[in-house]
Amino acid sequence: MYFGNIISGNAGTIQISPEGGLPVMTGGVSLQTKNSVFSAASFLINDGLANNPTIRRYFKGYSITLPAEAVLLSNGRGSTMSVSNFTSNASAMGLNGFLTGTGYLNIGATLYVNASQSLGQYSSTSPFPVTVNFY
Amino acid sequence: MKKLAILFVVLAGYSVTSMAQVSATASSTAAVITPIAISKTQDLNFGTLAVSPTVAGTLAISPAGTRTPTGGVTLPAVTGTVTPAIFHVTGLGTSSFAITLPGSITLDDGSSHTMSLGTFVSTPSGTGSLVGGALDVNVGGTLTVTAAQAAGTYTNAAGLQVTVNYN
Numbered sequence: 001m002y003f004g005n006i007i008s009g010n011a012g013t014i015q016i017s018p019e020g021g022l023p024v025m026t027g028g029v030s031l032q033t034k035n036s037v038f039s040a041a042s043f044l045i046n047d048g049l050a051n052n053p054t055i056r057r058y059f060k061g062y063s064i065t066l067p068a069e070a071v072l073l074s075n076g077r078g079s080t081m082s083v084s085n086f087t088s089n090a091s092a093m094g095l096n097g098f099l100t101g102t103g104y105l106n107i108g109a110t111l112y113v114n115a116s117q118s119l120g121q122y123s124s125t126s127p128f129p130v131t132v133n134f135y
Numbered sequence: 136m137k138k139l140a141i142l143f144v145v146l147a148g149y150s151v152t153s154m155a156q157v158s159a160t161a162s163s164t165a166a167v168i169t170p171i172a173i174s175k176t177q178d179l180n181f182g183t184l185a186v187s188p189t190v191a192g193t194l195a196i197s198p199a200g201t202r203t204p205t206g207g208v209t210l211p212a213v214t215g216t217v218t219p220a221i222f223h224v225t226g227l228g229t230s231s232f233a234i235t236l237p238g239s240i241t242l243d244d245g246s247s248h249t250m251s252l253g254t255f256v257s258t259p260s261g262t263g264s265l266v267g268g269a270l271d272v273n274v275g276g277t278l279t280v281t282a283a284q285a286a287g288t289y290t291n292a293a294g295l296q297v298t299v300n301y302n
Contacts (some may be wrong), residue, residue, distance in 0.1 A: 001161060001162070001163040001164075001165070002164055002165070003164070003165035004165065004166070005166045005167075005168050005227075006165055006166065006167045006168065006282070007167075007168055007169075007170050007171075008167050008168065008169060008170055009170050014165075015190060018164065028296055029291075030301075032168060032230060032301045033301070033302065034230070034231060034232065034302060039163035041163070042161075043159050043161070046156055071163060073163060073164070073165060075167070078235065081165065081167075083163050088290070106185065107161065109163070110298065111163075111165060113167075117167045119167050119168060120166070120167060121164070122164060122165045122167065123162060123163070123164040123168050124162045124163040124164070127160035127161055127162045128161060128162075128163065129158050129159070129160045130158065130159055130160070131157070131158045132156065132157050132158075133155060133156050134155040134156070135155065
């Protein structure tokens with residue numbers, strides 16, 4: 001999940017949508033548009049999983065579990081920002097019921113930027129998990 | 136058929152919980168960059184000009200500091216201080232930025248005589264790219280002089296405002 005190049009200054013949030021499109025900023029946070037890379041995290045749900053006859057035979061459907069706790073991004077020099085409010089495009093893909101075919105499960109979230117955020121390259125201190133539960 | 140039955144039994148006995156979950160992980164990144172900033176390092180100075188009693192004119196200064204008079208305006212031997220405005224821009228690396236110049240502003244001599252200053256031009260023009268996190272922007276403009284413009288020192292203290300934004 002990429003949140004782009006954030007210009008240090010105002011506190012606020014950057015929300016990445018799993019449906020794609022430009023991020024939504026609040027609080028006066030601004031991005032450097034030219035060099036910024038922003039995207040939702042993407043997981044490939046492949047045929048092996050969705051069309052596995054065993055799974056289709058014994059399970060009625062599935063649900064997606066997103067991280068319940070905030071994920072911390074650190075610049076390696078003591079400054080952090082937190083990411084939470086994870087969302088997915090599962091329902092938009094029509095995946096609320098049974099998995100069909102192959103598709104990309106996209107995960108979006110909200111990044112919380114502090115006032116005068118210290119400069120640097122921030123990355124997640126540990127990767128965040130996404131779980132598909134069959135029932 | 137027998138084979139299938141065995142398979143069925145094996146699967147029925149299979150731990151449902153271990154079959155029922157698959158997980159993957161992803162990481163998240165962001166970069167926080169220094170804001171763009173601008174400060175003035177040199178004022179815009181037109182120097183000394185001479186006017187005609189009957190013919191209006193203009194005096195332009197290029198971003199390089201070259202004066203060009205038109206109409207009734209002439210340049211006397213005593214030039215005075217002639218400089219383009221210079222702004223120092225700082226920010227991240229080689230980022231590009233947009234430059235916004237003002238429309239027109241008014242200079243006055245403190246005795247109700249005024250001259251209009253406009254048609255601002257800059258080098259670079261429109262957009263610029265930082266080099267090693269910095270770049271100077273030179274600004275020139277054109278002064279409009281009436282016939283028989285009253286003698287005096289005309290100034291504008293803070294109207295020449297230049298704005299820069301990452302683009």
